[in-house]
Amino acid sequence: MTERLAAAMAEAAQAVEASLRDLLPGSEGHTARLDDALLYACLGGGKRLRPLLVLAGADLFGVQRAQSLRVAAAIEMLHCYSLAHDDLPCMDDDDLRRGRPTLHKAFDEATAVLAGDALQAQAFAILADPGTHPDAAIRVELVAALAQAAGPRGMVGGQAIDLEAERLAVAGQRMDMAEIARLQAMKTGALIGFSAEAGAILGQASPAARAALRGYAADLGLAFQIADDILDHEGDAALVGKRLGKDAAAGKATFVGLLGLEGAKARARQLCEAAQGHLSPISGDTGILHALAEFVITRRS
Amino acid sequence: MTERLAAAMAEAAQAVEASLRDLLPGSEGHTARLDDALLYACLGGGKRLRPLLVLAGADLFGVQRAQSLRVAAAIEMLHCYSLAHDDLPCMDDDDLRRGRPTLHKAFDEATAVLAGDALQAQAFAILADPGTHPDAAIRVELVAALAQAAGPRGMVGGQAIDLEAERLAVAGQRMDMAEIARLQAMKTGALIGFSAEAGAILGQASPAARAALRGYAADLGLAFQIADDILDHEGDAALVGKRLGKDAAAGKATFVGLLGLEGAKARARQLCEAAQGHLSPISGDTGILHALAEFVITRRS
Numbered sequence: 001m002t003e004r005l006a007a008a009m010a011e012a013a014q015a016v017e018a019s020l021r022d023l024l025p026g027s028e029g030h031t032a033r034l035d036d037a038l039l040y041a042c043l044g045g046g047k048r049l050r051p052l053l054v055l056a057g058a059d060l061f062g063v064q065r066a067q068s069l070r071v072a073a074a075i076e077m078l079h080c081y082s083l084a085h086d087d088l089p090c091m092d093d094d095d096l097r098r099g100r101p102t103l104h105k106a107f108d109e110a111t112a113v114l115a116g117d118a119l120q121a122q123a124f125a126i127l128a129d130p131g132t133h134p135d136a137a138i139r140v141e142l143v144a145a146l147a148q149a150a151g152p153r154g155m156v157g158g159q160a161i162d163l164e165a166e167r168l169a170v171a172g173q174r175m176d177m178a179e180i181a182r183l184q185a186m187k188t189g190a191l192i193g194f195s196a197e198a199g200a201i202l203g204q205a206s207p208a209a210r211a212a213l214r215g216y217a218a219d220l221g222l223a224f225q226i227a228d229d230i231l232d233h234e235g236d237a238a239l240v241g242k243r244l245g246k247d248a249a250a251g252k253a254t255f256v257g258l259l260g261l262e263g264a265k266a267r268a269r270q271l272c273e274a275a276q277g278h279l280s281p282i283s284g285d286t287g288i289l290h291a292l293a294e295f296v297i298t299r300r301s
Numbered sequence: 302m303t304e305r306l307a308a309a310m311a312e313a314a315q316a317v318e319a320s321l322r323d324l325l326p327g328s329e330g331h332t333a334r335l336d337d338a339l340l341y342a343c344l345g346g347g348k349r350l351r352p353l354l355v356l357a358g359a360d361l362f363g364v365q366r367a368q369s370l371r372v373a374a375a376i377e378m379l380h381c382y383s384l385a386h387d388d389l390p391c392m393d394d395d396d397l398r399r400g401r402p403t404l405h406k407a408f409d410e411a412t413a414v415l416a417g418d419a420l421q422a423q424a425f426a427i428l429a430d431p432g433t434h435p436d437a438a439i440r441v442e443l444v445a446a447l448a449q450a451a452g453p454r455g456m457v458g459g460q461a462i463d464l465e466a467e468r469l470a471v472a473g474q475r476m477d478m479a480e481i482a483r484l485q486a487m488k489t490g491a492l493i494g495f496s497a498e499a500g501a502i503l504g505q506a507s508p509a510a511r512a513a514l515r516g517y518a519a520d521l522g523l524a525f526q527i528a529d530d531i532l533d534h535e536g537d538a539a540l541v542g543k544r545l546g547k548d549a550a551a552g553k554a555t556f557v558g559l560l561g562l563e564g565a566k567a568r569a570r571q572l573c574e575a576a577q578g579h580l581s582p583i584s585g586d587t588g589i590l591h592a593l594a595e596f597v598i599t600r601r602s
Contacts, residue, residue, distance in 0.1 A: 025453050030480065034453060034461035085418060090410035109391035113414065114461050117386060117421065118453040124425045125448035128441050136438035140429050143444050147426035152326050152335060152419040160335035160415050179331065 001298075005291035009052055012072070015065070016051035017043060019073040023126055037107045037115035038122075041080045045098045047299075049224075050075045052292065053195035057213055060284040061203025070132045071142060071198045074123040078150055079191060081119035084112050086159060092246075099241035120150070133202060141201050149190035158187025169251035177258050181222060189221035196220070212281045216289060219275035224296045226268040229255040231301070241301065268297040302599075306592035310353055313373070316366070317352035318344060320374040324427055338408045338416040339423075342381045346399045348600075350525075351376045353593065354496035358514055361585040362504025371433045372443060372499045375424040379451055380492060382420035385413050387460060395544060421451070434503060442502050450491035459488025470552035478559050482523060490522035497521070509582050516579035517590060524572035525597045527565050530556040536601065569598040 001009075020042045027035040051072035058068035087094040087102040088109060095105050104112035126132060127142045148154055161183040165175050175183070196217035200210040232244050233256045247254050256264045275293040279286040302310075321343045328336040352373035359369035388395040388403040389410060396406050405413035427433060428443045449455055462484040466476050476484070497518035501511045533545050534557045548555050557565045576594040580587040 030462040030465045030476075030484075031453065031458045033465065034458060038453060081418075085414055088411075088414060090414060110389075110464055111461070113386055113389060113391060114457050114464075116418070117382075117451075118457040120418065120421050121448050121452035121455070121457065124444060125452055128445035128448055136441045140437045140441040140444065143425060143441065144429035147422050147429055150418075151422035151426055152332065152339060154422070156415050156419040156422065157332045157335060160412070161331040163411055163415075164331045164334065175331075183331075 001295050002291045005288060005295055008056065008288050009048065012052040012055050013048040015055070015069055016048055016072045016076055019069040020076060023070065023073050023077075024122065033107065033111055034114055034118065037103060037111045038118060040106055041084050041103050041115050041119065042077060044100055046080075048076065049292075049296075050079055050191065050195040052288075053192065053217070054198050056288040056292070057196050057199030058202055059199070059288075060282060060286070061199060061205045061209075063199055063202045066131075067133055067202055068199055070126055070129075071202060072195075074126040074132075074146070075191065075195050075198065077119040077123040077126075078146065078155075081116040081123075082150075082155055082159070082191075084116040084119070088112060091159075091163075094243060096241065096243060138201060138204070142198060145194050145197065145201065149194040154186055154190035155188070158183050158185070158190070162187060165252050166250055169253075172251075174251070174253040174257075176253070177255075180253050180255065180258065184222060184225040185218070188225055189218060192221040192224065193217040208281055212278050215278035216275045216293075219271045219278065220293055220296060223268045223271035223275060223293065226255045226264050226271070227297045227299065230261065230264055230268065231299075232256075233261060235300065272297045302596050303592045306589060306596055309357065309589050310349065313353040313356050314349040316356070316370055317349055317373045317377055320370040321377060324371065324374050324378075325423065334408065334412055335415055335419065338404060338412045339419060341407055342385050342404050342416050342420065343378060345401055347381075349377065350593075350597075351380055351492065351496040353589075354493065354518070355499050357589040357593070358497050358500025359503055360500070360589075361583060361587070362500060362506045362510075364500055364503045367432075368434055368503055369500055371427055371430075372503060373496075375427040375433075375447070376492065376496050376499065378420040378424040378427075379447065379456075382417040382424075383451075383456055383460070383492075385417040385420075389413060392460075392464075393547075397544060439502060439505070443499060446495050446498065446502065450495040455487055455491035456489075459484050459486070459491070463488060466553050467551055470554075473552075475552070475554040475558075477554070478556075481554050481556065481559065485523060485526040486519070489526055490519060493522040493525065494518040513579050513582045517576045517594075520572045520576035520579065521594055521597060524569045524576060524594065527556045527569040527572070528598045528600065531562065531565055531569065532600075532602070533557075534562060566598075573598045 024038050025035050054072040054075060055068050083097060084103040086092050087097055088104055094102050103115060124143055127146060128139055133139050168175060193214055196213045197210055200213050232247060235244055248257060259267055272293045276290050279289055325339050325343065326336050355373040355376060356369050384398060385404040387393050388398055389405055395403050404416060425444055428447060429440055434440050469476065494515055497514045498511055501514050533548060536545055549558060560568055573594045577591050580590055
């Protein structure tokens with residue numbers, strides 16, 4: 001990782017954590033257990049990839065940090081809700097996340113369900129609030145884009161297809177490359193895409209700049225997911241902070257399974273370069289976004 | 302129930318069901334199981350109290366049905382998501398809802414969690430879409446109000462307090478009247494309040510008219526909940542379509558427990574009349590809303 005990217009990631013993480021603390025309700029009275037769960041779910045570390053994308057994208061168009069940080073926090077809340085629900089016993093049944101007990105282990109299942117529900121609502125509340133941008137048309141565009149990215153044809157639909165992939169695996173069937181790519185484009189790509197585009201919405205960037213960021217994010221998201229599969233195959237569980245190898249063990253199709261380890265690495269490299277290529281029409285300094293694409297496929301956790 | 306209210310309820314139910322069908326994704330491909338679950342969760346009958354409130358409120362201010370029906374459908378999706386999550390084994394663990402298997406019984410727990418998540422996102426997607434109103438400021442105001450009503454200091458917070466009430470009951474403690482009233486104001490009151498106010502937002506009604514509808518809804522919501530407790534105490538499970546008496550059996554404080562059966566009935570009657578009283582500043586025909594307040598405390602299911 002370049003020094004500049006490391007500094008930008010650390011700064012984005014610190015800034016978005018302060019913003020998350022500000023934008024979540026304080027722990028009080030009979031809702032204290034839920035309130036504490038919201039903080040636990042959102043403040044447990046993580047790479048803060050999506051907030052970095054929002055901030056780096058917004059910086060290209062001169063957006064004030066006070067605005068882009070609110071959007072970054074809203075997207076991170078949405079992401080953290082999805083992790084809390086995906087980890088539930090009825091879903092992926094994971095006990096460990098970012099090296100700590102998952103939310104339902106640290107609290108209880110009911111609280112984990114409710115905390116996820118509350119985080120989703122709170123994300124929309126933040127985007128809709130005038131503090132995010134004085135222009136209602138921009139706020140509602142952010143809401144519409146996040147709702148699409150999060151909904152039945154976005155993130156949640158992708159998780160549903162992932163469950164379907166498990167049912168198919170039990171029946172001895174595997175999805176093909178196109179199906180897995182669509183699954184990932186919905187499950188993680190939609191929110192990564194919105195993260196990259198949000199700054200352009202806030203900054204009222206040109207359609208060409210928005211399309212460039214969308215293209216960048218689509219390739220970045222898929223590269224990220226292939227790298228995840230590679231880590232799942234040959235990573236160090238202690239570094240990654242979660243259980244590894246479970247997709248392959250469940251008989252589910254993975255990029256490594258479909259392309260082989262070397263093929264998957266080559267595809268990730270190709271996508272990284274394609275992502276960087278999308279940035280060329282943008283006149284601002286896209287150094288962070290370039291470095292991030294490189295990082296996504298070389299990270300060890 | 303007056304004939305006029307019966308007709309309005311039947312018409313609202315039919316119209317909102319058509320609107321829900323329109324606004325939910327069709328069942329297709331690998332997301333078919335999720336898509337079917339969304340339809341099952343939303344099209345299982347129910348009184349459609351919230352859609353009726355939206356439509357009756359919107360009619361007062363001359364709002365087009367094409368607009369108010371979208372808002373009514375969005376609110377009903379939000380409500381149906383909350384039922385699906387509240388029924389989960391880790392929450393209230395209910396097998397029966399509206400006389401049918403609950404969502405996780407008809408499908409599975411993972412699908413019930415995801416369907417709820419998708420319905421929440423879809424509700425915001427609908428409100429943010431230009432089809433709901435051409436003015437972005439009005440759309441984003443609807444989003445902000447729904448997000449507040451649904452979030453950690455609204456519906457979800459109320460459900461968290463309800464779980465807290467159960468933990469207290471296990472420890473032999475009971476919440477008092479003020480605590481239970483706050484729980485209900487958050488758990489069901491917030492969304493009922495938004496339902497009543499949404500038409501005024503769409504119709505850009507005067508602040509006085511909005512305040513009148515908010516006041517009406519606050520009393521209506523509490524009356525509804527007290528009537529629910531009374532039904533829970535002396536209702537017919539076959540008519541109500543769900544398991545009865547479980548709050549009292551769990552040792553939780555209920556309005557009937559706190560006020561006695563006659564006291565609870567008197568309080569519900571008082572609230573019904575207070576709700577009707579709030580409507581007096583509104584110049585339009587509030588006959589439906591008057592009759593609805595009466596219905597809420599005299600219904601048998």
